[in-house]
Amino acid sequence: MSKYSPFNCFMMERKPEVERRLGRYLPMWELASEVSEEWQAMSNSEKMRYQRLCSQQGDKLDSYGVPLRLREEENQMKKQEAxxxxxxxxxxxxxxxxxxxxxxxxxxxxxxxxxxxxxxxxxxxxxxxxxxxxxxxxxxxxxxxxxxxxxxxxxxxxxxxxxxxxxxxxxxxxxxxxxxxxxxxxxxxxxxxxxxxxxxxxxxxxxxxxxxxxxxxxxxxxxxxxxxxxxxxxxxxxxxxxxxxxxxxxxxxxxxxxxxxxxxxxxxxxxxxxxxxxxxxxxxxxxxxxxxxxxxxxxxxxxxxxxxxxxxxxxxxxYPVEEPVLSTVVNLPLLMQNLNMPDDISSGIISAIPTSSPAPQEATLGTCHHRR
Ligand SMILES: [Zn+2]
CATH class of the missing domain: 3.30.420.10 (Ribonuclease H-like superfamily/Ribonuclease H)
Structure with a gap:
């Protein structure tokens, strides 16, 4: 959020009163949530007052009501930080x-x-x-x-x-x-x-x-x-x-x-x-x-x-701790029947399905794999 937006000016103006009422410091997002309904209920002409607070005469504004001149300053600051x-x-x-x-x-x-x-x-x-x-x-x-x-x-x-x-x-x-x-x-x-x-x-x-x-x-x-x-x-x-x-x-x-x-x-x-x-x-x-x-x-x-x-x-x-092995009892004759396969194999075989990830040794070391 731009510090020059009309909403930010409104929030800063309301901050002392809201904090006094609640009796504690409010983080920005909580302050924003406290005053957002009040802001949304305001008429456009009331909001214009806050637009004037953060802009000078002749300033061109972007779609958030922030003067382009100040937006450019913010962009330059972000580039410097990068x-x-x-x-x-x-x-x-x-x-x-x-x-x-x-x-x-x-x-x-x-x-x-x-x-x-x-x-x-x-x-x-x-x-x-x-x-x-x-x-x-x-x-x-x-x-x-x-x-x-x-x-x-x-x-x-x-x-x-x-x-x-x-x-x-x-x-x-x-x-x-x-x-x-x-x-x-x-x-x-x-x-x-x-x-x-x-x-x-x-x-x-x-x-x-x-x-x-x-x-x-x-x-x-x-x-x-x-x-x-x-x-x-x-x-x-x-x-x-x-x-x-x-x-x-x-x-x-x-x-x-x-x-x-x-x-x-x-x-x-x-x-x-x-x-x-x-x-x-x-x-x-x-x-x-x-x-x-x-x-x-x-x-x-x-x-x-x-x-x-x-x-x-x-x-x-x-690397992650290995997940516990998930054991399931598979009724093999029924499975074979469903797959139309011969059913002369004894039933009740325990099948262990490992859910762990590949061991670290399997990773190719020193090279870089990329997801495409
Ligand atoms: Zn969590």
Whole structure:
């Protein structure tokens, strides 16, 4: 959301009064949801007042009512931030690689899902997962939180539709609601737990890495929960592109994205969070814990731990813990009958269907496979 949009001006004007009424600090998305119905009920002439607040006479406006002059400034700032990110990532990868310590470089990987993306561009956060990781150690520590759903009434249907199509975190009935209540935390509590998890790295403003296409979404959610712009969210795809380039060969950004987002392990239940494992196994591919683990495991698999770092991959740290074997009793004569095959084979044979993913040794080490 542009800070120069009329809605943002309106929100900032209403912020002190709404916070005084509720007696607490409100993150941006919650403030947006508190005042959005009031904004929607306003007449166009009332909204014009806020348009005038953020524009000068003669300004041309875009379709969101933001002056093109200020939109251009914002675009320039975003381009500068993108250049800063590229330089930071290239510098840190080259520095660790030239000293032979790339495998020891610790970095944070984050994924954030949302209940709702409001018209004004605010995301209402749903689930946050965060890993501290290095190639030598694999997953060092992990963080997971589900955020209480604060949704304006007029958006609930839209949020439910999104939830059912993806993470299924919104309760469908009273019993579901009770289960979520036991684990969900307020945005302020989640923000404090993230700060504790990052510890001194929070003060050092260490970047957190997420999917290239989700950088803005995660940045916006963290900003609104912590109330600060301290945490920088960078592209994991660019980080992996640089790591792959110094270790194996140069690759393009889209090739890096293809590696990280490969569909392997999307339905591997064991890498999801406890809540998704216990309640919504059909939605595990949308669980943010499953996402962050998949991304780092896929990077390990494609780079090859032994040739790149001389490290034997560890289960649960570099690749998923094997799923339990699913055993089923098959009535073979009945099966043969259905297939019109001879039925002179004894019945009651136990068939074991492994559900685990390919073992890491089966991965071609040191080469790069891309999903097409
Ligand atoms: Zn989950």
């Amino acid at each position: 250049r800063d990110m590229q330089h930071h990532i290239a510098d840190i990868v080259n520095k660790y690689h030239s000293s032979g310590g790339l495998g020891l470089l610790p970095f944070y990987v984050i994924s954030g899902s949302f209940y709702l993306r409001m018209d004004e561009g605010c995301y209402v956060p749903a689930e946050i997962s965060l890993l501290k990781f290095s190639f030598k150690t694999g997953i060092i520590r992990e963080f997971h939180a589900i955020v209480e759903p604060f949704l304006p009434v007029s958006y609930r249907w839209l949020a439910m539709k999104h939830s059912r199509a993806t993470h299924n975190l919104l309760p469908k009935d009273g019993a579901d609601g009770e289960k979520i209540k036991q684990v969900a935390r307020s945005p302020t509590q989640v923000a404090n737990r993230i700060k504790n998890f990052l510890s001194e790295d929070y003060d050092k403003c260490r970047p957190l890495y997420t999917l290239h296409s989700e950088v803005e979404q995660v940045q916006q959610m963290l900003h609104s929960m912590t109330g600060e712009d301290r945490l920088k969210v960078y592209s994991l795809d660019i980080l992996f592109q640089h790591i792959h380039s110094v270790l194996i060969r140069k690759i393009l950004l889209h090739e890096s994205t293809d590696v990280i987002t490969e569909s392997l392990w999307e339905y591997h239940v064991g890498i999801a969070c406890k809540w998704h494992i216990d309640n919504e196994q059909d939605s595990v591919r949308y669980c943010t814990m499953s996402c962050v683990k998949r991304w780092v495991f896929l990077m390990c698999r494609h780079i090859g731990m032994v040739p790149a770092f001389g490290v034997v991959p560890e289960e649960g740290k570099h």
